[in-house]
Amino acid sequence: MNWNKPLPQPTPISAPFWDGLKAHQVKLQRCEDCGQWVFFPRAHCPACASTQLAWRTVSGEGTLYTCTVARIPTLPEFTDEMPQRLAVVELDEGVHLNTTLVGLDDAQVRIGMRVRPVFDERPGTITLLRYTGTDSDHPAVITAHAQPEPAAPAAQAPAARRRQISCKDLDAMRALVSETYSGWSDSIQVTQALIDQFAELSGDDYWLHTDPVRAREESPFGTTIAHGALVQVLMSRLKVPMDYEITGFNNMVNYGSDRLRFPTPVPSGCHIHARYRVKAVERVKSGVQVTMEFNIHVVGQDRPSVINDLVVLYM
Known part of the structure; x- marks a missing residue:
């Protein structure tokens, strides 16, 4: 299981809390004096300053104190989880804890609703504490092997035969021009290993791409990022949905790009997917020229990471 996000680091004081979550239990400290x-x-009671604190297992149930929807990631590693429902839960014991809601849509979320714990196992030794409604059918445990891959393509029936459009039929070709983008492609993960391979192949081994330790300390992105050129060429591995096929040509040539931009970075470990639209069709001396705008996004991000107006010549 690939995991690129930061995880809690238990301390001697907090370790019993995290050990409890690993055992699928919520544990709190209770002052033996007050x-x-x-x-x-x-290390001490905030009410009476006593150091006589004991760990007790509680139900973990409570009420939703407040909630907001985050659409911009707090760290670049969380771009593929947007939007997140960030919440504060008031446990029955009176304490407040920060968490995220799972298994609920917007219509189901209301302040004061009863909630129950969900134990979210992460690779390694850490289990996180999420929350869902007490009436939700969401499982009480999210196992590490069940972590969802963002935008994983659902199983589909065999694709229907695509309509045939002759490149010599200029009216039919121009009918493909649209302001509307296609559906999303499948997704792939841009791992650090893939970035390192591209760095070795291209010779661009700048630390912003290849040194995770330095990038975490010095980079404005908080992590390494993929080369823009790497993300661009990964387009060939993404399968965008097309319901048509161009026919009637002898040769098809990638003629270059009218525009190529890298508006936002792709942090290492993130998933990317793509969509396209036909932007222009024109007859030229050697055939029919089609300009297709391909946009590659980090999954969960509205703003694209690559905009490529690709020009294809059908001869």
Whole structure:
């Protein structure tokens, strides 16, 4: 299971909380002197300053105190999880904890609703605490092997035969021009290993692409990013949906790009997918020239990472 996001680092004080989650239990500290429930984990009671704190297992249930929908990632590694429902839950013991909601749509979320814990196992030794509605059918445990791959293509019936359009039929070709983009392609992950391979092949081994430690400390993106040229060429691995096939030509030539832009970075570990539209069709001396605008996005991002107006010549 590839995992590119930061995970909590337990300390001697907080370790019992994380160990409890790993065992699918919610554990809180309780002051033995004044009875105060304590969260986040601490060395002393915030009410009476006693150091007599004991860990107790609780149900983890509570009510939704507040919630917001985040559409811009707080860190680049979370771009493929947008949008996120960030929430504060008030447990029955009175403490508040920050979490994210799962298994709920917008119409189901309301302040004050009863919620229950969901134990989200992550690669390694950490389990995270999510929440869902007590009436939700979402499972109580998300196992590590069940983590969803963003935008994974659903199983589909065999594709219908694509309509045939002759490149010599200029009216039919021009009818393909549209302001509307196609559906999304399948997705692929841009791993650090893939970035390193491209760096070796191209000779562009700038630290922003190849040094995760330095990038985390010095880069404005907080992590390494893929070369724009790498993301561009990965277009050939993405299968965008087309319901037509151009026929009637002897040769088809990739004539270049009218425009090529890299508006937003692709952080290492993110998934990308693409869509397209036919932007222009014109007759030229040697045949019919078609300009197709391909946009490659990080999954979950509205703004594209690559905009390529690709010109194809049918002769």
